[in-house]
Amino acid sequence: MLLFITVVPPNINAEAPPFMEVHFIDVGQGDSILVETPNDKTILIDGGLPKAGNKVVSYLKKQKIEKIDLLIATHPDYDHIGGLIHVMKSFEVKQILDTGKIHLTRAFAKYAAEIRKQGIPKKVAKPNQRIQLDSDLTIQVLNAYQKDQSNNESSIVLKMTYNEMDFLFMGDATIKQEKKLMEKYDIQSEIMKVAHHGSDTSTSLEFLREVNPQIAILTFSVDNDYGHPVERVVENLDRIEANVYSTASFGDIIIRTNGKNFFVFPSRDPTDNLLRYSV
Numbered sequence: 001m002l003l004f005i006t007v008v009p010p011n012i013n014a015e016a017p018p019f020m021e022v023h024f025i026d027v028g029q030g031d032s033i034l035v036e037t038p039n040d041k042t043i044l045i046d047g048g049l050p051k052a053g054n055k056v057v058s059y060l061k062k063q064k065i066e067k068i069d070l071l072i073a074t075h076p077d078y079d080h081i082g083g084l085i086h087v088m089k090s091f092e093v094k095q096i097l098d099t100g101k102i103h104l105t106r107a108f109a110k111y112a113a114e115i116r117k118q119g120i121p122k123k124v125a126k127p128n129q130r131i132q133l134d135s136d137l138t139i140q141v142l143n144a145y146q147k148d149q150s151n152n153e154s155s156i157v158l159k160m161t162y163n164e165m166d167f168l169f170m171g172d173a174t175i176k177q178e179k180k181l182m183e184k185y186d187i188q189s190e191i192m193k194v195a196h197h198g199s200d201t202s203t204s205l206e207f208l209r210e211v212n213p214q215i216a217i218l219t220f221s222v223d224n225d226y227g228h229p230v231e232r233v234v235e236n237l238d239r240i241e242a243n244v245y246s247t248a249s250f251g252d253i254i255i256r257t258n259g260k261n262f263f264v265f266p267s268r269d270p271t272d273n274l275l276r277y278s279v
Contacts, residue, residue, distance in 0.1 A: 027219075163258075
């Protein structure tokens with residue numbers, strides 16, 4: 001198992017800050033991310049394909065999750081919302097944030113029907129919106145749906161900040177959105193979920209240099225039919241010297257942080273080595 005940690009001198013007189021955990025769940029070709037905030041709130045970002053619903057529910061129960069305070073559907077493609085139907089049937093969901101974009105597919109129809117059936121409060125994400133959920137955590141929406149945008153262009157992009165640690169969740173946003181984000185926001189982040197499973201539609205070198213992530217997470221299946229991740233994206237990540245983890249190779253990946261230090265715990269280790277990483 002690989003372990004990455006930033007190291008700072010301890011202050012023995014200071015009370016230890018609480019930990020936050022971010023789980024990148026291995027759902028094959030799709031996204032599903034669980035965030036356990038410093039003050040014990042739960043956020044689920046996407047749910048993978050419909051067939052991944054059982055895996056997501058099982059994983060959440062293993063983590064002793066009893067409710068979901070905020071469910072975020074980054075966009076209505078079925079490899080992001082498909083598994084959420086089973087999640088909603090299995091857990092109390094307090095509220096939902098999505099793009100408000102309608103998608104004429106069976107998966108989206110089931111997703112929308114389950115929200116209506118349960119009467120779950122739902123809001124539409126807006127660019128530059130701040131999500132108030134945990135007083136120790138800053139959550140900012142950087143990208144959301146605007147008229148005449150595709151599903152991927154409409155992906156909710158989130159920057160989540162806990163003390164000195166920044167997480168950037170890119171959904172399936174494209175290079176077009178990356179350019180806009182560079183113009184409008186401070187996007188530097190220690191941890192980055194790479195957009196669109198490493199597709200050629202996203203992840204320009206210019207953008208990566210602005211983000212400058214220490215850890216880059218790729219979510220895809222080994223046997224996917226799309227060629228993810230493409231060589232250009234892998235080369236770009238190598239050029240910025242990011243440490244790359246993929247769910248395809250490492251399985252479920254947990255990042256644990258107190259806002260200053262972070263550890264990365266993969267469920268599988270292809271190399272069987274234990275490494276330490278210092279900044």
